[in-house]
Amino acid sequence: MPVHRPGPARRSRLSPAGVLLAALSALALLLTLPTAARADDVPERGTARLGQGVIEHDGQGGRPAGGDATQTEGVDVSSHQGNVAWSTLWNSGVKWAYVKATEGTYYKNPYFAQQYNGSYNVGMIRGAYHFATPDTTSGAAQANYFVDNGGGWSRDGKTLPGALDIEWNPYGAACFGKSQSGMVSWIRDFLNTYKARTGRDAVIYTATSWWKQCTGNYSGFGASNPLWIARYNTSPGELPAGWGFHTMWQYTSSGPTVGDHNKFNGALDRVVALANG
Known part of the structure; x- marks a missing residue:
């Protein structure tokens, strides 16, 4: 009897219209995925830095006019700048x-020593900041990690109180999956722990639009914690509730020299006063 051998598999052939429909269906499915699920959009843990979400959410406007003697120029840096020419x-x-000293309880800036000590050695008044990830560990745990890894304070006239960088989550949901009251509780936990460890009230770095969205524009920290406002425009604009003035203003992420650029709301003697507590 003749042996029947299987022939080559037939290829499915779609019409051009069918191919287009399949592609559109795949695209529609992709767009329904949350941001955190799109691997190409999520940066590597530890790479977050001050103001990372400001341009994306608030835009980049003009710069303030220079030469104002009542404001003092500053910068902020992270591992993105590497070894800095201070x-x-x-x-x-x-x-x-x-x-930047730390992020969450899992990251330490490998360039911290060069940046923190280098700025001090040329005569600058400097401080450390912590990038908060409220979805990974508690506020207390992150405050302790920060203090233990560069975020401490000493009354030497050259060390600013530590800063809490609390802003858009680059790794997922903007508010880190927390309710507004939950976010306020997390921030309070961090601030209370930091003060217990160092004796200083930490600076809060944030943007007004994020603060409104993720804390409900909570007003309870303005009396004790200096405000470092992020707004890339010609003025600091509206401040979060509870603060009648800002202490520092990050006005651009593309300054004339390395790092993000900031203005302290006062002459150099006021920077010294904040350092001394």
């Missing part, structure tokens, strides 16, 4: 700096 910054008029 003498160049100092000669350009930068007199204070904040350096």
Whole structure:
């Protein structure tokens, strides 16, 4: 009897219209996925930095006019800047700096020593900041991690109180999956722990639009915690509830020299006063 051998598999052939329909269906499915599920859009843990979400959410506007003697120029840096030429910054008029120390309870800036000590050695008043991830561990745990890894304070006239960077989540949902009251509780937990460890009230870095969205525009921290407002425009604009004025203003992420640029709301003696507590 003849042996029947299987022939080559037939390829499914779609009409051009069918191909287009399949592609559109796949695209529609992708767009329904949450941001955190799109791997290409999520940066590597530890890479977050001050103001990462400001341009995306608030935009980039004009810069303030220079030459105002009542404001003092500063920068903030992270591992993105690597080893910083601090003498160049100092000669350009930068007199204070904040350096990223930690993120969550899982990341330490590998350039922290060069950046933190280098700024101090050229004469700058400097401090450290912590990028908060309220969805990973408690506020107390992150405050302790921060203090233990560079975020401490000493009354030497050259060390600013630590700063809590609380803003849009680059790794997922903007408010880290927390309710507004839950976010306020997390922030309070961090601030209370930081003060218990260092004796200082931490600076709060945030943007007004995020603060409104994720804390319900909570007003309870303005009396004790200095405000570092992020707004890339010609003025600081509206402040979060509870603060009648800002202490620092991050006005651009693309300054004339390395790092994000900021203005302290006062002359250099006021920067010294904040350092001394």
